[in-house]
Amino acid sequence: MSNTATADIKTLFDAGAHVGYARTRRHPSADPFLYATKDRTDIFNLELTTARLTKATEFAASLAAAGKQIIFVGGKHEAQEVVKAAAMRAGLPYVAGRWIGGTLTNFKIIRKRIDRLEKLMAEREAGELAKYTKKERLMIDREIDELLARFGGIVSVKELPAALFVVDTRHEHTAVQEANQLKIPVIGLSSSDGDFAVIQYPIPANDTSVKSVRLIVDEIAEAYMKGKKATTTK
Secondary structure, three states: OOOOOOOOHHHHHHOOOOEEEEHHHOOHHHHHHEEEEEOOEEEEOHHHHHHHHHHHHHHHHHHHHOOOOEEEEOOOOOOHHHHHHHHHHHOOOEEOOOOOOOOOOOHHHHHHHHHHHHHHHHHHHOOHHHHOOHHHHHHHHHHHHHHHHHHHHHOOOOOOOOEEEEEOOOOOHHHHHHHHHOOOOEEEEEOOOOOHHHOOEEEEOOOOOHHHHHHHHHHHHHHHHHHHHHHHOO
């Protein structure tokens, strides 16, 4: 029996999680997860979605129990705020904007940029920028803003994560590709247009509706928090 409660079929249905894309956009790998096609729109089999969501939440909880990190990824408009809020609640890093190519595959270089960000922010907070001219301080502030926009959500990432949790794996194909290349498991919320063959823990469901996205994202975040809490109370 799972220690992580997963949303039931009715909750998923009420959130519109069963609605996929038009049949013409279907990726062949989505076939096993579909129940039917209604008015030319693919409908997910929510029994299978529930089963896959349970596996995904169990995996997330196990990583938390082992003290490992998951990076939450969701850069498209519908997902950004939901992903950021859930990751912050769970104390996890996130990319809620454009995925910077090489974030995983060139992590050492990315980490140097994050170190630069942390150094500049520490100097600013300590009042050490006073020695610079007004123009130089302005340039440093701009650099900090630019680095925060790019890497602000992954400052806590000191080494490669144990997994990615990706909202809309098709939209975030670069992140998925990098994770696959490094054999980092992907928990992926994907609609019927996604390639399920590249997701180790697929969650077949609507990845466009804010209600559906929020439900799935919150489930993963909640599972991670429960896994972490179970470890600290042992």
